[in-house]
Amino acid sequence: MLKIQNLKKSYGSQVVFQNLNIEVPDGGILTVVGPSGIGKTTFLNILAGLSSADAGTIELNGKQLELSPNRRGTDVGVIFQDFNLFPQYTVAENVTLAPKVVKKENKQEYQQQCQELLKELDLSDKQASYPFQLSGGQKQRVAIARALAMKPGVLAYDEPTSGLDEESTNRVTEVIQKLQKRGVTQIVVTHDLPFAQSLNGQVLNFGTDVDR
Ligand SMILES: Nc1ncnc2c1ncn2[C@@H]1O[C@H](COP(=O)(O)OP(=O)(O)OP(=O)(O)O)[C@@H](O)[C@H]1O
Numbered sequence: 480m481l482k483i484q485n486l487k488k489s490y491g492s493q494v495v496f497q498n499l500n501i502e503v504p505d506g507g508i509l510t511v512v513g514p515s516g517i518g519k520t521t522f523l524n525i526l527a528g529l530s531s532a533d534a535g536t537i538e539l540n541g542k543q544l545e546l547s548p549n550r551r552g553t554d555v556g557v558i559f560q561d562f563n564l565f566p567q568y569t570v571a572e573n574v575t576l577a578p579k580v581v582k583k584e585n586k587q588e589y590q591q592q593c594q595e596l597l598k599e600l601d602l603s604d605k606q607a608s609y610p611f612q613l614s615g616g617q618k619q620r621v622a623i624a625r626a627l628a629m630k631p632g633v634l635a636y637d638e639p640t641s642g643l644d645e646e647s648t649n650r651v652t653e654v655i656q657k658l659q660k661r662g663v664t665q666i667v668v669t670h671d672l673p674f675a676q677s678l679n680g681q682v683l684n685f686g687t688d689v690d691r
Contacts, residue, residue: 486535508680556626616647
């Protein structure tokens with residue numbers, strides 16, 4: 480369970496949001512929508528531990544997350560809009576780097592996990608490719624595999640359909656639904672209303688549901 484209580488964030492005198500309360504059950508999908516400049520990315524950055532909050536708490540399975548850019552750990556995995564893949568590494572190296580270096584998993588463990596994730600995300604034939612050799616949708620699935628390799632409690636996506644065609648967008652929906660069946664809790668920030676509706680999750684509309 481992801482439990483957000485009384486979360487508040489301001490930039491100077493501008494309150495971006497306050498009194499934000501929301502609960503997402505394990506395996507739940509929360510879609511975060513709202514107009515440009517309303518605070519969606521700010522919310523995602525706080526959740527990801529990339530930005531501080533002024534007040535409030537975020538609890539994941541009873542454990543309070545540190546709400547500052549100093550947070551360590553792998554509680555929340557984020558798929559950024561530009562994917563942030565390492566261009567000098569192959570797909571398989573992108574997926575195994577953090578389990579190897581950060582989690583210090585043994586080679587057999589991280590390699591096996593990588594094979595499973597690439598298979599699940601339909602990327603087995605791309606494992607030796609470099610990011611520049613992939614389509615946008617493929618790069619995104621590598622970013623998802625790389626995040627999942629760290630076994631996060633929550634997986635969050637920033638505008639996952641931006642720049643994708645209809646077929647790739649449908650693919651993203653399928654991946655998110657597949658991960659939901661596996662019990663992964665997911666937060667999806669999006670402008671794309673038809674896509675948000677297709678996910679059939681709980682909706683947080685920053686334009687209408689949030690105090691400022
Ligand atoms: N580092 C910052 N310093 C000051 N103000 C900021 C900062 N980051 C964001 N803001 C302001 O906070 C508000 C929310 O921005 P945010 O990027 O979270 O919106 P958004 O909903 O993600 O927009 P978009 O959909 O266009 O990405 C905006 O008014 C923005 O100008």
